[in-house]
Amino acid sequence: SQKIEQNSEALNIQEGKTATLTCNYTNYSPAYLQWYRQDPGRGPVFLLLIRENEKEKRKERLKVTFDTTLKQSLFHITASQPADSATYLCALVGPTGNTGKLIFGQGTTLQVKP
Amino acid sequence: DAGITQSPRHKVTETGTPVTLRCHQTENHRYMYWYRQDPGHGLRLIHYSYGVKDTDKGEVSDGYSVSRSKTEDFLLTLESATSSQTSVYFCAISDDRSTDTQYFGPGTRLTVL
Numbered sequence: 001s002q003k004i005e006q007n008s009e010a011l012n013i014q015e016g017k018t019a020t021l022t023c024n025y026t027n028y029s030p031a032y033l034q035w036y037r038q039d040p041g042r043g044p045v046f047l048l049l050i051r052e053n054e055k056e057k058r059k060e061r062l063k064v065t066f067d068t069t070l071k072q073s074l075f076h077i078t079a080s081q082p083a084d085s086a087t088y089l090c091a092l093v094g095p096t097g098n099t100g101k102l103i104f105g106q107g108t109t110l111q112v113k114p
Numbered sequence: 115d116a117g118i119t120q121s122p123r124h125k126v127t128e129t130g131t132p133v134t135l136r137c138h139q140t141e142n143h144r145y146m147y148w149y150r151q152d153p154g155h156g157l158r159l160i161h162y163s164y165g166v167k168d169t170d171k172g173e174v175s176d177g178y179s180v181s182r183s184k185t186e187d188f189l190l191t192l193e194s195a196t197s198s199q200t201s202v203y204f205c206a207i208s209d210d211r212s213t214d215t216q217y218f219g220p221g222t223r224l225t226v227l
Contacts (some may be wrong), residue, residue, distance in 0.1 A: 037172035043204050043218030044157070067206075089157070093214045101172070102214055103168055 023090035137205030
């Protein structure tokens with residue numbers, strides 16, 4: 001079955017540094033991969049989507065890479081701030097023609113210390 | 115929260131009682147989803163809808179039913195609540211079938227005693 005793995009251990013970094021979160025997947029060839037942010041007590045919020053034919057996508061301080069050979073996506077936050085502290089979820093979408101249901105990873109919690 | 119509300123936001127109930135959670139959207143999106151989120155499991159899809167009166171099962175649908183009589187409302191019913199259904203429930207909506215980008219509601223915390 002399809003499986004997504006994100007580092008379950010919290011990532012603690014110092015303000016100003018670059019945070020890098022990893023999303024690995026198996027038994028799957030997704031057409032898209034998405035990243036969401038979730039704050040405590042709230043629903044996930046969509047951040048970025050990257051397609052299988054894209055190597056990299058940027059949005060302000062966020063950068064996502066997608067390596068279909070390694071079956072891995074990396075999510076980078078540059079110049080991190082304490083306000084970036086949250087749990088980040090990756091999610092996979094099936095190839096065109098499938099139902100398109102999202103499969104979510106369990107998320108990695110990022111803590112940015114001032 | 116992208117024009118999505120969930121009610122109630124918190125509920126405590128007893129084992130064996132029926133419970134209905136409501137999701138209401140003002141975005142006129144076609145697709146609606148119910149997830150549960152539990153520690154160690156992440157978000158898991160319960161049921162989804164691809165239009166009025168069109169619904170299908172997700173990964174963890176046992177013990178749950180849904181109904182969608184209007185575009186804006188998607189109801190999740192726990193037919194006879196069990197303690198294993200204690201969880202946080204999220205509704206999501208989408209209008210893009212190709213990317214399935216989803217927008218989530220604020221969640222309902224349900225405790226079954």
